[in-house]
Amino acid sequence: MESWPPGGSGPAGAGPRLRGLRGADLAASASLLSGAGAEAGCSAPAVAAVLPAGGSGERMGVPTPKQFCPILERPLISYTLQALERVSWIKDIVVAVTGENMEAMKCIIQRYQHKGISLVESGVTRHRSIFNGLKALAEDQPNCRLSKPEVVIIHDAVRPFVEEDVLLKVVTAAKEHGCSDYDLDFGTECLHLALKYCHIKAKLIEGSPDLWKVTYKRDLYAAESIIKERISQQICVVMDTKEDEEHVGHHLEEMLKNELNHVKVISGRDLQQIILEQCYNFVCVNVMTSDFEETQKLLNMLEESNLSILYPVVVISVQFLDYESVPFGQKMENLMQIREFAKEVKKANILLYGLLVYYPQDEQKLQESLRQGATIIAALIKERNSGLIGQLLVA
Amino acid sequence: MESWPPGGSGPAGAGPRLRGLRGADLAASASLLSGAGAEAGCSAPAVAAVLPAGGSGERMGVPTPKQFCPILERPLISYTLQALERVSWIKDIVVAVTGENMEAMKCIIQRYQHKGISLVESGVTRHRSIFNGLKALAEDQPNCRLSKPEVVIIHDAVRPFVEEDVLLKVVTAAKEHGCSDYDLDFGTECLHLALKYCHIKAKLIEGSPDLWKVTYKRDLYAAESIIKERISQQICVVMDTKEDEEHVGHHLEEMLKNELNHVKVISGRDLQQIILEQCYNFVCVNVMTSDFEETQKLLNMLEESNLSILYPVVVISVQFLDYESVPFGQKMENLMQIREFAKEVKKANILLYGLLVYYPQDEQKLQESLRQGATIIAALIKERNSGLIGQLLVA
Numbered sequence: 001m002e003s004w005p006p007g008g009s010g011p012a013g014a015g016p017r018l019r020g021l022r023g024a025d026l027a028a029s030a031s032l033l034s035g036a037g038a039e040a041g042c043s044a045p046a047v048a049a050v051l052p053a054g055g056s057g058e059r060m061g062v063p064t065p066k067q068f069c070p071i072l073e074r075p076l077i078s079y080t081l082q083a084l085e086r087v088s089w090i091k092d093i094v095v096a097v098t099g100e101n102m103e104a105m106k107c108i109i110q111r112y113q114h115k116g117i118s119l120v121e122s123g124v125t126r127h128r129s130i131f132n133g134l135k136a137l138a139e140d141q142p143n144c145r146l147s148k149p150e151v152v153i154i155h156d157a158v159r160p161f162v163e164e165d166v167l168l169k170v171v172t173a174a175k176e177h178g179c180s181d182y183d184l185d186f187g188t189e190c191l192h193l194a195l196k197y198c199h200i201k202a203k204l205i206e207g208s209p210d211l212w213k214v215t216y217k218r219d220l221y222a223a224e225s226i227i228k229e230r231i232s233q234q235i236c237v238v239m240d241t242k243e244d245e246e247h248v249g250h251h252l253e254e255m256l257k258n259e260l261n262h263v264k265v266i267s268g269r270d271l272q273q274i275i276l277e278q279c280y281n282f283v284c285v286n287v288m289t290s291d292f293e294e295t296q297k298l299l300n301m302l303e304e305s306n307l308s309i310l311y312p313v314v315v316i317s318v319q320f321l322d323y324e325s326v327p328f329g330q331k332m333e334n335l336m337q338i339r340e341f342a343k344e345v346k347k348a349n350i351l352l353y354g355l356l357v358y359y360p361q362d363e364q365k366l367q368e369s370l371r372q373g374a375t376i377i378a379a380l381i382k383e384r385n386s387g388l389i390g391q392l393l394v395a
Numbered sequence: 396m397e398s399w400p401p402g403g404s405g406p407a408g409a410g411p412r413l414r415g416l417r418g419a420d421l422a423a424s425a426s427l428l429s430g431a432g433a434e435a436g437c438s439a440p441a442v443a444a445v446l447p448a449g450g451s452g453e454r455m456g457v458p459t460p461k462q463f464c465p466i467l468e469r470p471l472i473s474y475t476l477q478a479l480e481r482v483s484w485i486k487d488i489v490v491a492v493t494g495e496n497m498e499a500m501k502c503i504i505q506r507y508q509h510k511g512i513s514l515v516e517s518g519v520t521r522h523r524s525i526f527n528g529l530k531a532l533a534e535d536q537p538n539c540r541l542s543k544p545e546v547v548i549i550h551d552a553v554r555p556f557v558e559e560d561v562l563l564k565v566v567t568a569a570k571e572h573g574c575s576d577y578d579l580d581f582g583t584e585c586l587h588l589a590l591k592y593c594h595i596k597a598k599l600i601e602g603s604p605d606l607w608k609v610t611y612k613r614d615l616y617a618a619e620s621i622i623k624e625r626i627s628q629q630i631c632v633v634m635d636t637k638e639d640e641e642h643v644g645h646h647l648e649e650m651l652k653n654e655l656n657h658v659k660v661i662s663g664r665d666l667q668q669i670i671l672e673q674c675y676n677f678v679c680v681n682v683m684t685s686d687f688e689e690t691q692k693l694l695n696m697l698e699e700s701n702l703s704i705l706y707p708v709v710v711i712s713v714q715f716l717d718y719e720s721v722p723f724g725q726k727m728e729n730l731m732q733i734r735e736f737a738k739e740v741k742k743a744n745i746l747l748y749g750l751l752v753y754y755p756q757d758e759q760k761l762q763e764s765l766r767q768g769a770t771i772i773a774a775l776i777k778e779r780n781s782g783l784i785g786q787l788l789v790a
Contacts, residue, residue: 328724330724387775
């Protein structure tokens, strides 16, 4: 049996409790659910989550409800689901959406391969939507795949950056604490509602700044930048040679480390492992071969891996130009086939760019080329601009 | 004499008043300043602004205080100063900064050519900083260039998107109204302070969502995206031919209008006027000439205009490739000089990119090239990525 809470042990629970997280999460084990899993203790409580997602997003100033607004082409609510799915002890997630958006929501679940999600129709208010979600969890119907939870987390669909530790605090508090006057004075509207109508105790848990709610258009911008930053923290450099210790590829790797000083730059020795660890940025350095053979191998591997389902993966194919052997124009012409590859892999959410690095004999000039190459690579990874795929940049 | 308020006439003022704008602006004509310009009426009141900017930005999670954090390479506080400077009826702006940041602040004022700014040393708290700013405005010293104002707006240095209409409401309210219990209950800490210690009336004015405060790192991201969006609302297409009605340049213009459907695309007939109207995006289409002659003329004009002091100006030089007359490789080689131009004009905050558009005889293929060209132009303008300057993109 799992020990609960993970990393510690709390006192036994004491019957129905409801806890509010300031402006964000609410964990309920209200009367509606009181029959389910009432035995508490050190065992893991059965936890489910309800996401009210029936809002119309009036304040956003855009026609799409904010929970469906795209960030890097994926709807906001999918990021929130992803954040909850990562938490192994949340067993079921119920999303309340309007009848109008039911089909769109099903498509989102299918396309981004979300697991353990049930849909219910939202109500005319946020609280009615929550009620519908709780009802679905409480119902003990035949053929119903949902199990009755002991604690239910109520989480806004438009708070995509919720972390496991905050959710854990909320659930632990839902099992453990009483309430104070301070908490009651500074609660959220949900908290007040629960107190007024449910006659149950409540506690406010302070959230982190990351838990903020996407409300205005500026919040979408901020969310996009945060997501871009998060998936750019690690770059894998793949080389077509084993002799990289004394090699230009190795120098490029060093330059990248300087250019991106908060970013982990790793060598692609075990690509399958790196893909598993969810690295979303690949620099494929072609020193020995001068075409896209290595890049294609990498692209095939990425396409098979499903890595790019949730985030666009950036691949930069680096080639070198030695003016003495091939003229610049001819080299460029040879490499233009990258445009076709890029168009093809874009369908799998892979953003492919080319980079041609001038390779002079002069060591200082070579360093300068490599430095510029690193700047371009950093810019491409940071922006993840799908309008520039298939372009051949020159350093 | 100017009529006041602009666009309407308010009743006569009634002595010292202090008004708070929810979480943002406070217009004070407190006892400290009561001797100055006490005659009210329909004449424009003498208005000054005090910006407390002594904060250390702890919540930002970065070592630079948030008011000095760069957005498109320019410190946040410069955007706030710019927003206040645009308001013709604000006569003086006093910024309170720490002694440590005094020199940096002077450099910012000089570099971004801010006018009418005075500096005072900040105090240990926000309120002491405001006090120092008010004192500077109240002092009647010889050689002091500041004139005693009737109304002083207190504005956070980290709220860069304040609009004239909100400031006008605050100043008008400072001259006109009494206060209500509701306002007092929901006031800001500044408002409460004023009430407690100054024995003056106060009123709360509701601000717009744009008035939000840059507090966390995500707010810097949001501010950057908002600024990028604002300066990308207008694109000027400059052509080297008068016969554009039947021409490829005209088609490209149409494609741009489709690609950027919220953006105004204008033809560059009177460039001086367009520069005066603060258009920050130029697409220079070279049909008749195949080098950078036209682009250079435009760059010279932009460099002389000072347009790029406040925002990076994007220039995209569009060339066409007719495979039948010049091979691709040779054309690319000819155009590589753009890298040197780009490096040069970057010093003047101009971001120069090249775009080579394939020009086939087949009308449908040409349309496809132009469509891709428009996508690339849109991507470059939207991102304003200085890491990619001097690159020659291919459509």
